[in-house]
Amino acid sequence: MFRRLILASTFLTAASAAVMAPVAPAHAQDEPLRIEITDGVIEPMSIAIPAFHGDEEIAAKVRQVVAEDLTGTGLFSEIPAEAQVARPGSFAEPVSYEDWRAVDAEALVTAEVRQMGENISVRFRLFNVVSGQPQGDGMQFDARAGDWRRAAHKIADQVYARLTGERPYFDSRVAFVQETGPKNARIKRIGVMDYDGKNTLWMTNGASLVLAPRFSPDGTKILYTSYDSGFPQIRLLDVATVTSRALTQDGQAMSFSPSFGPKGQSIVYSREQGGNTDIWLMEPNTGAGRPLTNAPSIETSPSFSPDGQRIVFESDRSGSPQLYIMGVDGGEPVRISFGDGRYGSPAWSPKGDMIAFTKQVGDRFHIGVMRTDGSGEKMLTESFLDEGPTWAPNGRVVMFTRVTPGGNGQPRLHSVDITGRNMRPMNLDFAASDPSWGPLMQ
């Protein structure tokens, strides 16, 4: 009944699984609680997350992050603490479903956080208050105390996955570009942060102009474009050691807009020579590249399908920038965008079903999504300048850059779910652009 997980980066051997007191027996065979992420108008699911048991200080911090993760999706509304009368005396004590029904809770999360020196152990359970039974097994996470936020994200991920039927995404990181200085002399540096903007680590120092970081599928590496040689070239950065090396160094060609294939063995990128930009494919270990397109038009912003078989990209071969899909070996591309306006920076969903993109119509910019055959186009945002969508690892949320106009205009990261609801600015205390959402961490 109780699964135990140890966060990979924080392996522990001393913790032992506690013997859990039995929870109240199920007395109904109702369907599990489920909230669908669909287009229809939804009422958020009412969820109670009473104060966690255990060591009070760390327990309160973990509870706060779990609550922020869940309510931040727009799918859940939290029962206020003052309305709660039913908090059990201990984590092991059976829950009183009637008391939670009385405050209209549909779901209930209980947890206990224990700190033992440098380590913490977190146990949690999820209950379906409507049917009066647990929803899934209880789980335990052991982690270093410094990783308490990751432990909290893991709990929230379990709750989200069990209540939406979708894959989780809270325990993930985002690479981005921090922007400082005046608009005509911006200083840019690459950072990596938790998906919620916390725990920022700096990957470059701002001495060279850097653009558009892209996470590897396993989250250990970052591709980016750097002007450190004076000319745009692609570099590969190791996140753990914060060291990088040049992947392209051609004095006669500009290379930019790199992204990884799904297994991390291939890189697609744009290579410019004599004013003409085409899509190239490279094996990062050998550095050997070859062209996938050969056209006098601009071909850029390539993005792999999750099965590694196809590539979506932007081309102005028709006279204006539009989206095209080709096989991984090149060949004749198929145009998929046909609406009014100019399309760019496509990103293939990790679920494989949709492509997010930037669209300019007149003087307004949108982030939109469409199916991979171009049908079902839907705009999620509108502003003076929105661009560069990146997918959450579960393919249900995109993050993008919104730039405000004028001489003091600044870029800010925002996220929005694929229904177009719940658009939120990231809570950062600096200007940032070019997000790349990494994988769910193990």
Add this chain to the structure above:
Amino acid sequence: MINAATKPALLMALLGLAACAQPAPPPAAPVVDPYANTGGGAVFQGNVAGGNLGSEATPEHFRSQVGDTVLFAADQTTLDADARAILARQAQWLNSHGSFQAVIQGHAEETGTREYNLALGARRASAVQEYLVAEGVSPGRIRTLSFGKERPAETCSDESCWSRNRRAVTVVSEAGPGA
């Protein structure tokens, strides 16, 4: 070819011209100037080949007197008459100053995606390069790159600024040893 006797006078004339473009020019020393009655511009019209010639052989002169920037229409990479006139002067200067190299920086306005604007700026830089090469500048002396929308010249968010940000800038520098 300029003989030794006329060179100091020419230099003085050049200095005097340069001073006209600057605020608070220093008082010019009286000189006997054999070109005094031919109009100041006349001194530039000969092909004054042969490298350094006072202040003309400087990046600052190239920038302020020859003109380092050409502008483009929205989403366009073709060179209009104004741009071609500037580039003709750039080519003439580069052909007269063989020790200099040029880097052409292509730029785009802030609308448009980052990646497309990088490619668009590269097209603009390449259009300039092709024109200079057609005017006789050795391709080996010219490199191009694009900054896309990363380095606007003007920062407002309307056409008055965007029209000046859609540009290619030729940056000259004296080739170093071994270059």
